[in-house]
Each structure stands twice: as C-alpha cells, then as structure tokens.
Amino acid sequence: xxxxxxxxxxxxxxxxxxxxxxxxxxxxxxxxxxxxxxxxxxxxxxxxxxxxxxxxxxxxxxxxxxxxxxxxxxxxxxxxxxxxxxxxxxxxxxxxxxxxxxxxxxxxxxxxxxxxxxxxxxxxxxxxxxxxxxxxxxxxxxxxxxxxxxxxxxxxxxxxxxxxxxxxxxxxxxxxxxxxxxxxxxxxxxxxxxxxxxxxxxxxxxxxxxxxxxxxxxxxxxxxxxxxxxxxxxxxxxxxxxxxxxxxxxxxxxxxxxxxxxxxxxxxxxxxxxxxxxxxxxxxxxxxxxxxxxxxxxxxxxxxxxxxxxxxxxxxxxxxxxxxxxxxxxxxxxxxxxxxxxxxxxxxxxxxxxxxxxxxxxxxxxxxxxxxxxxxxxxxxxxxxxxxxxxxxxxxxxxxxxxxxxxxxxxxxxxxxxxxxxxxxxxxxxxxxxxxxxxxxxxxxxxxxxxxxxxxxxxxxxxxxxxxxxxxxxxxxxxxxxxxxxxxxxxxxxxxxxxxxxxxxxxxxxxxxxxxxxxxxxxxxxxxxxxxxxxxxxxxxxxxxxxxxxxxxxxxxxxxx
Numbered sequence: 001x002x003x004x005x006x007x008x009x010x011x012x013x014x015x016x017x018x019x020x021x022x023x024x025x026x027x028x029x030x031x032x033x034x035x036x037x038x039x040x041x042x043x044x045x046x047x048x049x050x051x052x053x054x055x056x057x058x059x060x061x062x063x064x065x066x067x068x069x070x071x072x073x074x075x076x077x078x079x080x081x082x083x084x085x086x087x088x089x090x091x092x093x094x095x096x097x098x099x100x101x102x103x104x105x106x107x108x109x110x111x112x113x114x115x116x117x118x119x120x121x122x123x124x125x126x127x128x129x130x131x132x133x134x135x136x137x138x139x140x141x142x143x144x145x146x147x148x149x150x151x152x153x154x155x156x157x158x159x160x161x162x163x164x165x166x167x168x169x170x171x172x173x174x175x176x177x178x179x180x181x182x183x184x185x186x187x188x189x190x191x192x193x194x195x196x197x198x199x200x201x202x203x204x205x206x207x208x209x210x211x212x213x214x215x216x217x218x219x220x221x222x223x224x225x226x227x228x229x230x231x232x233x234x235x236x237x238x239x240x241x242x243x244x245x246x247x248x249x250x251x252x253x254x255x256x257x258x259x260x261x262x263x264x265x266x267x268x269x270x271x272x273x274x275x276x277x278x279x280x281x282x283x284x285x286x287x288x289x290x291x292x293x294x295x296x297x298x299x300x301x302x303x304x305x306x307x308x309x310x311x312x313x314x315x316x317x318x319x320x321x322x323x324x325x326x327x328x329x330x331x332x333x334x335x336x337x338x339x340x341x342x343x344x345x346x347x348x349x350x351x352x353x354x355x356x357x358x359x360x361x362x363x364x365x366x367x368x369x370x371x372x373x374x375x376x377x378x379x380x381x382x383x384x385x386x387x388x389x390x391x392x393x394x395x396x397x398x399x400x401x402x403x404x405x406x407x408x409x410x411x412x413x414x415x416x417x418x419x420x421x422x423x424x425x426x427x428x429x430x431x432x433x434x435x436x437x438x439x440x441x442x443x444x445x446x447x448x449x450x451x452x453x454x455x456x457x458x459x460x461x462x463x464x465x466x467x468x469x470x471x472x473x474x475x476x477x478x479x480x481x482x483x484x485x486x487x488x489x490x491x492x493x494x495x496x497x498x499x500x501x502x503x504x505x506x507x508x509x510x511x512x513x514x515x516x517x518x519x520x521x522x523x524x525x526x527x528x529x530x531x532x533x534x535x536x537x538x539x540x541x542x543x544x545x546x547x548x549x550x551x552x553x554x555x556x557x558x559x560x561x
Contacts, residue, residue: 086415205239292306
C-alpha cells in the first residue's frame with residue numbers, strides 16, 4: 001500500500017465518510033478510491049468550517065478531516081484553523097508538504113512550523129513508516145482533553161509504498177478512543193458545600209457540556225440545586241432555554257435577567273467553560289467565588305480567580321456533583337425553584353416588553369429582530385440547527401433565539417471571522433441531513449464566503465441562508481464615522497437573492513413585514529425539495545443591541561407603525 005492508501009484506510013477506520021477538501025491534493029483521489037466522498041468547496045476556509053461543524057455536532061465522538069493543497073492552500077486555511085483552535089473543535093488537517101529537499105528553504109511555506117501555535121499538534125511525515133503513528137497521535141489528541149485541531153503535513157512520500165503493509169489486512173490500526181477523566185472527589189465535595197451555602201448560586205455552562213454529552217446531568221444538577229442556568233455562546237442549547245431556570249446565553253448581548261444575575265450572584269459554577277475573553281460575558285470578580293470545572297488545566301485561574309478548581313470531564317463532574325448535592329439535600333430540592341423562576345421572569349418582563357416592538361415591528365426597512373422572531377415562530381426549533389455570523393447577526397440573535405434541544409445552535413465568538421457561519425451550516429447539513437440548517441449573516445459575511453453557496457447547489461447541500469441586508473457595515477459606523485461621512489467607507493451593495501438564483505438555488509428578496517413569514521415558509525419548502533435557499537431581508541441601518549441586558553436606546557421602536 002502507498003502512503004495515500006494508508007491515510008484513506010485509516011480515515012475509514014476512524015469513521016470518516018466525507019472528506020472536506022479544496023484541490024489540489026492527491027488525497028482527494030485516494031479518498032474516492034476508498035469510497036470516502038470528497039466535497040470540494042470554493043475556498044479553503046469554508047471546507048475547514050464544514051469539518052469544524054461536523055466535529056461539534058458528532059453524536060459518536062467522531063473527528064472530521066479537512067485536506068487542502070500544500071503551499072497556497074494551507075496558507076489560505078490559516079484563519080479557519082485558528083478559529084477551530086480558539087473554539088476547541090476536534091479536527092484533523094492533512095496537507096501535502098513540500099519536497100524534503102526544500103522543506104526548510106525560504107520562501108517555502110512550512111505548515112508544521114507555522115501552524116504550531118494554532119493547533120494541538122503539528123508534525124511532518126518524512127518517511128512512509130511515520131504515517132500510521134502520526135495519524136494515531138493526531139486523532140487521539142484531537143478528541144481527548146480539550147478538543148482541538150491537529151495537523152499532519154505529509155512530505156513528498158504520499159505516493160510511496162510502505163513495504164510492511166501490502167494490503168489493508170496488514171495495517172495495524174485501531175480507531176482511537178476518547179478517554180474520560182474523573183475529577184477528584186474532595187474537589188466535588190468542596191464545590192457542593194459552596195453551592196449549598198450560596199445565597200444566589202449561578203450555573204454557567206459551556207461547550208464542554210456538549211462535547212461530554214452532559215445535558216441530562218446539567219439539568220439534574222440545576223433542578224436539584226434550584227439554581228438559574230446561563231450558557232456561553234458556544235454552550236447555547238446545552239440547557240433548554242424554555243426552562244423556568246434558564247437565563248439564556250450571554251456574550252456581547254444578553255437578557256436583562258442574565259445581566260442581573262452576572263452582577264448579583266455570589267457563587268458561580270462554571271462547567272465546560274474557559275471563562276476566556278472575546279465576545280463573551282465579562283465577569284465581575286468582587287464579592288464572588290468561582291467554581292471552575294474544566295478539562296483544560298490551562299484555563300484554571302487564567303482569567304478569573306478560581307476558588308474551587310475541578311479538573312475533569314463535564315459529564316463525570318456533573319454526575320458526581322449531583323450525588324454530592326443529593327447526599328446533602330437528602331435527594332430533594334429545598335422548594336426554591338418557583339421563587340427563582342419568578343425572579344427571572346420578573347427581571348425579564350420589562351426588558352422583553354421594551355424589546356417586543358422591535359420583535360414585532362411593521363417598519364420598513366425591516367427590523368432584524370422582526371426577522372429573527374418570525375423565524376423562531378415559524379420553524380420547528382427542536383429540529384433546526386442554526387448559527388450566526390460575526391457582528392450584528394451574532395449580537396442580535398443570541399438573546400432572542402430560544403433553543404429547546406441540545407446541539408441545535410452552533411455558537412462562536414472567541415475570534416470572529418466574517419463568513420464562518422456559512423461553512424458551519426453546510427457542515428451541519430452534511431452531518432444531519434434530516435434537519436433544517438440555517439446560517440444568519442450580513443452583507444460583509446457573504447462577501448467573504450458567499451461563492452460557496454454554489455457548492456451547496458453543486459453538492460446538493462440544501463441549507464437556508466438568512467441574509468440581513470442593510471447596505472452597510474453598521475457595526476463599524478461609530479468607529480469609522482469621519483471616513484464614512486467623507487467617503488462612504490461603510491457602504492456595501494448587492495442583490496443577493498438574484499445571486500442565489502444565478503447559482504442555481506432559491507432566492508427571495510423581502511422588503512415588506514407581511515412577507516417575512518411567507519418567505520420563510522417558501523424557503524423551508526425549497527430546502528425540502530433539495531434546493532439551497534437564500535432569503536434576503538432588507539433591514540434598517542439603525543444600530544441597536546441588547547448589550548448587558550440593556551433596554552432599547554430610545555423610545556422609537558425602529559419606526560414601528
């Protein structure tokens with residue numbers, strides 16, 4: 001067997017049935033020969049984002065693979081891999097490297113050297129015998145501990161025979177496994193004691209709950225402790241946001257109740273979170289104690305002072321904590337749940353009343369909140385996977401989209417590359433073809449990756465793209481005020497519904513409030529018929545966000561009639 005044959009066989013054993021790829025790499029041909037479907041995208045960032053989504057949404061701890069051309073291909077992939085690294089996504093990147101004679105000769109791009117700071121591991125295979133242990137290490141590291149991308153750069157040996165492996169039966173390779181690490185019992189006991197004695201405990205759940213599949217355990221702990229639950233953007237959908245104890249997700253924007261609890265809580269139990277900065281909750285540390293349960297030791301005391309550190313898998317941590325709490329409470333809640341839920345509802349009611357005119361606005365141009373709310377009321381939320389793009393789509397959606405089931409929202413925000421959401425929605429649809437998969441983006445985002453809408457058409461990936469088009473980069477207005485006034489630097493233009501039709505998909509441009517639901521229904525029907533959809537809503541340039549649980553900034557509800 002040649003090195004390329006061995007790579008393809010190992011991918012099959014690792015349950016890889018789709019290779020996300022941008023040519024030119026000979027791995028595409030080896031994969032096809034092994035009955036692994038290559039999906040060829042229009043640019044590397046989108047292919048990597050598709051693999052990224054597959055890793056996040058896997059129901060069986062599968063690690064996805066992205067491949068691309070050496071040199072310019074892997075150079076152009078840098079941002080997407082950096083995004084996956086910041087979000088902790090299990091991913092293996094396989095790239096052909098330069099010839100061994102030129103690997104360290106400038107200006108040759110050495111992927112192993114340049115990627116070492118944005119991957120969990122990056123190594124070069126320079127002999128045929130190195131490929132099997134290198135891939136075994138990569139798949140193991142990608143799925144264990146805090147997940148992350150691992151890069152394997154294969155030099156010019158990919159077409160070389162491995163003498164010791166004449167056929168797949170001779171290949172000694174077992175699929176790698178995810179190993180769970182249990183926390184220390186005394187750390188759990190200390191955390192349980194602190195939570196029991198807290199006046200206002202708060203549970204903050206992150207993406208680690210998703211990776212551990214610890215949704216049931218999180219709910220059991222919350223209901224026994226009768227503590228409100230918030231999530232990070234990455235953790236959104238880990239706890240049902242229709243539950244009376246839910247505060248929703250927080251980032252740049254959040255509900256009023258979540259903002260109040262962030263300020264007023266005395267004990268914060270963070271599980272499966274890093275407390276990293278970025279577009280995330282800013283936690284005040286005065287008069288608070290933090291319980292931090294994570295699988296990543298580097299996150300402890302990284303940003304917030306950790307009074308009760310717990311190192312271990314989120315599912316095991318929550319199961320052990322539930323038992324410790326149950327022992328202290330004799331298996332029964334204290335009867336505080338109704339009081340806690342009433343407080344959340346009381347805090348959110350005036351906030352929601354103030355925002356409702358924007359969620360139901362009949363103004364033209366459209367309120368983006370009207371689009372989000374109508375979408376929420378129209379789709380089957382439990383069977384929809386949705387993601388946002390950077391900037392306005394993220395900040396407008398996070399507080400108002402209510403998830404009900406796990407892994408139905410792909411949140412992100414430690415770094416914020418425009419256009420990332422399209423590949424995530426595409427990868428979600430490949431992973432879950434039975435679900436409606438949506439990305440919500442703006443004109444700047446479609447400008448970055450929009451040509452891969454054609455990939456959706458060509459590869460029969462019927463996602464729905466919701467585009468909020470206000471003909472400008474409204475998030476940048478304040479920062480670019482003078483240049484915009486003099487040179488219109490924030491202006492963007494285009495008819496994107498027509499673009500979608502030109503690519504062979506379904507496109508519809510909406511300008512009237514009463515058309516919103518009708519367009520969404522049309523779009524859902526088109527996806528069921530196998531067509532990718534782009535619904536373009538012409539929205540206001542008015543800048544308005546629910547930052548730190550804020551009320552709308554003025555009393556005019558986006559010109560509501």
